Amino acid sequence: MRTIILHYMSIRSRAELSADGKHYILNGGKCWISNGGFAQIFTVFAQTPVKQADGSTKDKVSAFIVERDFGGVTSGQGEKKMGIKGSNTVEVHFDNVKVPVENLIGKEGEGFKVAMNILNNGRFGIPAACTGAMKHCIMKTVEHVSSRTQFGKKLMEFGDVQEKLADMLVRHYVTESIVYMLAGSMDKGVTDYQLEAAIGKIAASDNAWIVCDNAIQLHGGMGFMTETGLEDTRVLRDLRIFKIFEGANDVLRLFVSLTGSQHAGKHLQQLAMDIKGGGFSTLFGEVKRRTFGDSASSELTSLVHSDLKNQANEVASVIKEFGKTVESLLTKHRKGIIGVKLNDRQYELTRVADAAIDIYSMVCVLSRATYSLSKSGASGTHEKKIVELFIRQATRRIRQNLSRVNAGDETEIQLIKDLSKDVCSNHGLCRQHPIDV
Incomplete structure (x- = not known):
């Protein structure tokens, strides 16, 4: 079974209860759905009218299990992407899909909670995947700098190379440590770890991108070629998406x-x-904490x-x-x-x-x-x-x-705002006239 998670924020898809109360009628769609071209089972989030205590109704997000065999589920052509080309990414559309009421996950209006739990798990998976990618890049790079000679020295003997290698090692160790910490919390049954999962996702994807970029740099021209066996160009393309999906790092x-x-x-x-x-x-207690704030230090x-x-x-x-x-x-x-x-x-x-x-x-x-x-x-x-x-x-x-x-450099902040406004109003570079040569 492949479960596809449809975006939970700003959702326009709607699911309304049928007249006989046996089905939800689902209409809408979503783009960028991984494996959506061949998946048979989807987790879909849609707006549903939920009755309030005062008798009025309010749209809230609910979650459903939707099978392609229900009918009305179609998918578009596969997207042409920078990387992760082994993953089929398409638009998925729902046209009057009859979803049995028992396929509602949890209760009406609880879709956000369901989505958060799923996203937390996804954000744990990204650091785990990134550690493997970083380890691959480091091992290939160590092999190269240990054997390649320039100016009568092995590359590994140059200070700049050593600094990059140490940085790559540290970034991998940090990311792997975060994975262990998150896994330990999950194993203990901790459910409120969305903040830690978000931090792990940001740190891992940023670290992996830098490690891979350094690996390419230390390989020189060969780092841009596929014949090296490292194939950094492919690894780089695949890694770039990790800074975007499961919540953009920004x-x-x-x-x-x-x-x-x-x-x-x-x-x-x-x-x-x-x-x-x-x-x-x-x-x-607050005065004491601020004046004699060594308790945190001694505790740690x-x-x-x-x-x-x-x-x-x-x-x-x-x-x-x-x-x-x-x-x-x-x-x-x-x-x-x-x-x-x-x-x-x-x-x-x-x-x-x-x-x-x-x-x-x-x-x-x-x-x-x-x-x-x-x-x-x-x-x-x-x-x-x-x-x-x-x-x-x-x-x-x-x-x-x-x-x-x-x-609180308000001048710097204002300059940033002004320059970004200028470049957008000029549809590109701010220069309005060519330089006279």
């Missing part, structure tokens, strides 16, 4: 920052209410291997800075951060998200390396070096992102 970054900000906003709102209502213990260092305490302290330090930055944003911009108008502060939100992704990644590698070091194997020493390098680089990135958020 949108997921906003999801990560907005979800975290909303949680922080609720906490601050409750804190204000407690203080206003005479909750002196809450006020004292107590959980990691003793060889990683310095790295744990670095992570605890940037977590504290991250919290202050989010609080400052909420205080300064309020609804511009967590309100309806998501376009208000995207400059800050994307940088908050990047910091959050790095922080989560650091926690994942600390957890994995702690386990390896506790086993007293050679792998633990090797992994410790990876963790040291990653946390040094990640803390620097986090502080840079947070400083840009805190700076």
Whole structure:
């Protein structure tokens, strides 16, 4: 059975109950459906009129199992794509399809919840796939730079090559650590992991793209050829889609920052209410936390291997800075951060998200390396070096992102807005007159 997931947001497809109450009549369609040309069973999300408590009806998304044999299900020609050409991608259309009422998944109006659970699983699968692609690229690259000689040296002896190799190794280790963390949470029965799944999807797809690009670069001209056996051009084409489907990374970054900000906003709102209502213990606890904020550091260092305490302290330090930055944003911009108008502060939100992704990644590698070091194997020493390098680089990135958020460079933001408006109004480059030669 192949189940096809149709997009759950901005859905125009409709399913309405038939007069006899035995079927839903489904009409609509969706593009970019993987394997939609030959799939026999689909998971379809459609708008359904749901009765409210006051007797009125409101359109809400519901989920259905739809079989091609029901009739009225057609698909278009396969799309011509950049990559993943082994996957059949088509438009699927539904024309008065009779869907038995028992094929409703859950209850009417619960389609969003169903879609979120499916997407979480999909976002877990992407990091898992990306780790395999990265490992393939790294192994082929190591083979090449270990045997290729230039200027009397093996490529692996040059500093620039070493830096790229180390970066590729770190990115793979980070992504694989996130996969282990997500898998562990799922195995324990955790159901609320959509934020972690989104972070994993962003980090994995971005890391895999960079690793593959570095592999091509280190192969030189041969990296662009299919005869190398690496066939980076194909791997690159296939990997590019991971930054887009199961939620484009740009949108997921906003999801990560907005979800975290909303949680922080609720906490601050409750804190204000407690203080206003005479909750002196809450006020004292908050003052103590801000003044003597070492509890997070001691808690984190107590959980990691003793060889990683310095790295744990670095992570605890940037977590504290991250919290202050989010609080400052909420205080300064309020609804511009967590309100309806998501376009208000995207400059800050994307940088908050990047910091959050790095922080989560650091926690994942600390957890994995702690386990390896506790086993007293050679792998633990090797992994410790990876963790040291990653946390040094990640803390620097986090502080840079947070400083840009805190700076609130309205001039830079306005310049960005003006230039993007100019280039669109000129239908391309902003230059209106050719240069005189």
